[in-house]
Amino acid sequence: MEIRIDHRTCIGSGQCTLTAPAVFTQDDDGYATLVPGGARTTAPRQVTQAALSCPVQAITVGNDPPEA
Known part of the structure; x- marks a missing residue:
């Protein structure tokens, strides 16, 4: 999971x-x-909820690129 702030x-x-203190x-x-x-210790849903809770949408969540 890729998380950007x-x-x-x-x-x-x-x-x-x-929302996601871990x-x-x-x-x-x-x-x-x-x-x-x-991010490895928390369910993706909780990270997504944290991104959605941001009042200024400063957090984006995506998938890591596949490993070669």
């Missing part, structure tokens, strides 16, 4: 962190960042 758009509302955290300035390896 547009740091120029993020306003630091924390909805992603509340995947998202907030940096010292309050903006969203990924927990290292967190």
